[in-house]
Amino acid sequence: MRHVYTWSGILVVVSFSVVGDILIARAMKQVGDVHAIVRRSGVWTVVGRVLSNSNFFLGVTAMAVAFFSLLFALSWGDVSLVAPAAASLTFIGNAFAAKIFLHEKVDQRRWIAALLVAAGVALLAG
């Protein structure tokens, strides 16, 4: 039963992290290339566009929920399982979600990169 709690905790953390990353990435694509905007109309234009973007706030909220559910998950399961599992599954989840929701071309090169990094993070944090 404890395993069920731990893994559902991990699943909640991963889901909210992925949702947060996707929303922030979408918000910043809507804002546009920051360097180009700063060159043309200054930093405050960027700040204004970010703060008027609803995806940004939704993304930050999702990241905050992910952070607090990580704290809860850590109190249910071992740090040596929860932290690396959540971090490395987030990499894999992000690759899927970026392909589906952000229409990024996740080619073979990027899949291999996501898998290598996920495996590496699991080893490092474990």
Next chain:
Amino acid sequence: MTFRKYLVLAGVTVFAAAGDSMLSHGMKQAGSISIHHLQSVVLAVLNPWVAAGIVLLLAFFASYMNALSWADLTYVLPATSLGYVLLALVAKFALHEQVSPLRWLGIALISGGVGFVAGGPALTAHAHEEIPAFARSAKDGAARGTAATAQGPIFHEEAEL
């Protein structure tokens, strides 16, 4: 990819690694926090290490958002996972901690993954939609004079302001 963009990716990596280490160092000094004593959170924030960690993590978030404005999520995430490698190297050479063979293997895998994405393009999404077109026309505009920027999405964007 310009030098400035590499600098932003380096910022994401370094700020995340340094922020996390400072925060963790500070929280160990501040002691454990329980949900029943929320005032201990305020005390923890007053710890200089925790405060410095928070400032660095804010810098991380700013550079992360900057990177996401011109690169794919599936490019930025692996590219900046070098932070994990950085943390392990700091642990080994600055803090003289033992780094196990399994961790070295983890470092090798992450570095390999970073090598894989670094060779590819930074931006693939929405090739015909407004953002890359906007970025492209801005670059073209800079190269060919401002007349070019009067056409296409960039005009539309400025009309909004």
